Amino acid sequence: MRILITGGTGFIGKQLAQRLLDLGTLALDGQAPRTVERIVLFDAFDGEGVPSDPRLEVVTGDISDAPTLARITDGIDLVWHLAAVVSSAAEADFDLGMQVNLHGLMTLLETLRQQGRAPRLVYASGFAVFGGVLPHVVNDDTALTPQSSYGMQKAVGELLVADYARKGFIDGRVLRLPTIAVRPGKPNKAASTFFSSIIREPLAGLPAVCPVRPDTPVYLSSPRRAVESMLLAMTLAPEALGNQRVIPLPGLTTTVADMVAALERVAGPDAVKLIRWEPDATIQRIVESWPSRVEAPYARSLGFKADPDFDTLIRAHIEDTAAH
Amino acid sequence: MRILITGGTGFIGKQLAQRLLDLGTLALDGQAPRTVERIVLFDAFDGEGVPSDPRLEVVTGDISDAPTLARITDGIDLVWHLAAVVSSAAEADFDLGMQVNLHGLMTLLETLRQQGRAPRLVYASGFAVFGGVLPHVVNDDTALTPQSSYGMQKAVGELLVADYARKGFIDGRVLRLPTIAVRPGKPNKAASTFFSSIIREPLAGLPAVCPVRPDTPVYLSSPRRAVESMLLAMTLAPEALGNQRVIPLPGLTTTVADMVAALERVAGPDAVKLIRWEPDATIQRIVESWPSRVEAPYARSLGFKADPDFDTLIRAHIEDTAAH
Structure with missing residues (x-):
């Protein structure tokens, strides 16, 4: 199988690629495992720490450029579309x-549609599609109310992928991901980046800043769990999904205080003493606008954990x- | 005030233009009425029955062409964006x-954003943003689940207009409209077109075909009521809307049988005898996928009826x- 991962030199892209290389095969729809022949990691940037493997190639370019996309999608069987500008940056x-x-997404979808091979595509969305006044518990049927351009773009992406799948142009699956922590590497421009920093930096003996109150709730997934969800989403038979192509994922509901207690x-x-508490009203507002209590019965019924x-x-x- | 109505030679566009010409002024935000100086009706087609008035100009062109949009939006204060390819055609x-x-919508929004004047814009969405398995009563908080490309495009449009408004690029308002009947003129390519035909044609002594069962429910608005809602949506002060820019409209819940009884x-x-019942499973399925029982407390609180x-x-x- 030939595989494309957009945003492929990001940390989830690299971990997913490494996992696919380690597995060597992937069994779709409960059928016989098929060999992972080739993985293209497409991104705007060359990444650090990309797995070194003859099956893997890094291609850099602009995700919204149609000729580039025509080239990198040629002959591809599976696409994980992870490329995104994160929340604060967007x-x-x-x-x-x-x-x-x-x-970028629209160009990718049109490119795949024009090729007429209806490849399987997993699209990474997130709970930033929600914001503002939310019900006490968000579930599979809660209306999308993004309060950021990133959240709006992800909400639009969910609708586009679902409709391209309904029309049979792709075999699309949308994963609505919790905040991912602990991320490796360095802080990025996501408003949520501190959820990783306050654990990762102290573990490395480095100081970290926490811009929100200890009682701030959060809905989390580990990178490992996110990668396993990416794999499961790709391998599920289309019949298991029918017309319900958006899969809000289960996550871990916790608070910053409980995260810090776990760190201790x-x-x-001594690790905890490396955290400096410097409230930032903007980040507090953004983070609090995301749901923290979520029920995800559809995903659980499909085997997501x-x-x-x-x-x-x-x-x-x-x-x-x-x-x- | 200088006004642009896209899709302006469609029947709602023409009725809205006529209403504006008759009024001669429009009072925004409860302030003093301002004169309707100029109305541009933009459409892909020259329409029949366009009001004849020196204040009114018809411009034809492609709604997705940026230079065209830059030209027709130049100096415009108010935009009603009604241009759309209807459900079955899309x-x-x-x-x-x-x-x-x-x-078309994305080009319009970007054009207005680049001009930096943040004009007021009313966007016509519809209840086709819903589909599939719905709750018994759809309300303001029901998740969008389009089951048609038209519905997906309208749902995406709602999200785009709301985010452009949140960012202050436009002063946007979304009206989620019920099925409009009785439309004047001829049948179009909307799956819902028969809701008008089965009344309009018999009243004119002409035969009509009804492709759905008599017990089929429907959520309706008259053209007059739709035009009044268009005017109210434009005149409401931004403070009345805050960040809640999508307004699902109240409508009349009835059935085809009750419509026919009213016709009688x-x-x-004799009028009723002109209706021929010819079931069409595709149209039945599409029409039944739309909600018919709707609660619209937000719109009612704003004065919509x-x-x-x-x-x-x-x-x-x-x-x-x-x-x-």
């Missing part, structure tokens, strides 16, 4: 967010960091 | 639906037809 630079998050249990009180607890999540991060 | 010709319903009461049994009953609606159609 809010600060409206044009960039529209170009990548909306026109795993790494000791949440992380069991935050201690486990920190230990997995330590293992993954040590492995690199 | 389903049959995916490219055309995307070009007009999605790229108003026009006699539904038609009182279908008899009144037929009588208004007869009056409007006689007036032309």
